[in-house]
Amino acid sequence: MRWFKIMRQQKLLSLSLLLVTLSVGIVIGTLINTGVRANRGGQNIAPDASPLVVPNPVQLGNEFTKLAKKLEPSVVYITADFTQKVAAENPHKRGDQQTPDSGDDGMDLFRHFFRGGPTGDLPQRPFRQEQSGTGFVVDKNGYIITNNHVIAKVDHIKVKLHNGDTGEYRARVVGFDSETDLAVIKIDPRGPLVPVTIGNSDAVQVGDWAVAIGSPFGLDASVTAGIVSALGRDIGGGAMQLQRFIQTDAAINPGNSGGPLLNIRGEVIGVNTMIATQSGGYQGIGFALPINMVARVYNDVIRTGRVTRGSIGVQWQKADNKPELFRALGSKPGVLVNVVKKDGPADKAGIKVEDIITAMNGTPVKDGDDLVARVADTPIGTSVSLTVDRDGKTMDFKVTIMDRAEVWAEVLKDDPRFENSRPDPDEPGKPETTQQYKFGMKLHALTDAERTAMGLEGKGGLVIRSVDPGSFAEDIGLFEKDVILAINRKPVSTVEDVIKIQSSLKAGDAVAFHVMRATPGVRGHAPQWTSFFVPGTLPPQ
Secondary structure, three states, X not given: OHHHHHHHHHHHHHHHHHHHHHHHHHHHHHHHHHHHHHHHOOXXXXXXXXXXXXXXXXXXXXXXXHHHHHHHHHEEEEEEEEXXXXXXXEOOOOOOEOOOOOOOOOEEOOOEOEEXXXXXXXXXXXXXXXXXXXXXXXXXXXXXXXXXXXXOOOOEEEEEOOOOOOOEEEOEEEEEEOOOOEEEEEOOOOOOOOOOXXXXXXXXXXXXXXXXXXXXXXXXXXXXXXXXXXXXXXXXXXXXXXXXXXXXXXXXXXXXXXXXXXXXXXXXXXXXXXXXXXXXXXXXOEEEEEHHHHHHHHHHHHHHOOOOOEEOOEEOXXXXXXXHHHHHOOOOOOEEOOEEOOOOHHHHHOOOOOOEEEEEOOEEOOOHHHHHHHHHOOOOOOEEEEEEEEOOEEEEEEEEOEEHHHHOHHHHOOOHHHOEEOOOOOOOOOOOOOOXXXXXXXXXXXXXXXXXXXXXXXXXXXXXXXXXXXXXXXHHOOOOOOEEEEEOOEEOOOHHHHHHHHHOOOOOOEEEEEEEEEEOOOOOOOOEEEEEEEEEEXXXX
């Protein structure tokens, strides 16, 4: 019993010591926590830390900074849209696509990047698609150079400037050249624009700085820099045999198409045209058409609306023109003539099939593409000297350059690769002479019942019965059953009121429609009518 009593006393003592220890711990913890909270509320949490101080802004600046500021007002963002008819058997056929020229070799040539398009089980009806690119101003009156694939076969072309003008301009096509993938478009600016400075691409060297400005993925006025990686790059024949590109590693992505490639002085040395890619985006290889060729195309387009190129009236098989062939024939490298066009310049000069053209005006001819490029750039009517190897004998012939379109008229007329012209008068974007601006919608006066339902008793207003596809009204977002109360704060009650306002407007004017639009009401209640303004800028007609 005594032993049990001792054990009981020891257990009570241990429990008492444990309770005392816990009590002391709680008190100490409370004091420490209170102290921490007090410090948190104070102003000297980290007494040995110095606060960060942001210095006054000092612009460092460099050549790239100057270049970007200089060129920003001259580079434009281009959007183009068209209405695509959906094929009944495959409503999703269009999507993102690239031309047949781009295949398994990873060369992404002229790829069009569209935004939007049909999704889900939509009805088989036309839908609007949009593509974007870049251009640059070359004339203060609104002439802009871009890639033809940016604006080809579209319904509307819109241009956004970066010179402080926040408006959006409708552009028209002046002319284009499919062989070089170049186009000239025109806007009617509210004031003189700042054109770029044109450089000389013959002075460009591998290793030179190269700067690209454009709108990759719609991010307008983006500047990237790199170097010139190669010159005279030939990436394919056919319609591209005239193109000898400047290759650069300056980042070029979808949307950069048509933008300028610049040297370190801010002079345009090329037009960014395509990329080599396996991912659809930048992989370090971009191509720009040299500005010297661009200038020639532009000058022809603004003079005549088309590019005139020379021809001597011969053809050859590219597969036959290999170095080993010329070695076997004991001839210098050149062009083995396969066809001589009857009554063409070469035929008249005496050149025959199986002649090997080795030089032009004393300068050696490397291959057929080299010959075509040099002949094409020679003015029509010019006489040139062609050196020919005929059965081992060297002979010289005087050949008068003719217009290629005349020499090969029956061959080129149906070949889309050589499409080269001004737009037809009925082509979208072509300006029309008109006495009255057309909004592109049919209007009708409101009935008394309609006015009462909208709370417009004693007021005017016209309801839109239909909106023309591709019209200005459709572009700015007006819809059938919208009610127009006023235009530029002038109330409208009759169609004649609208016609009177239209007659006072011209391309480039700003227009604001005061509109009422019905929104669905709660079940069992009438639709709710919302009043708001719809703004827009009138494009050329």
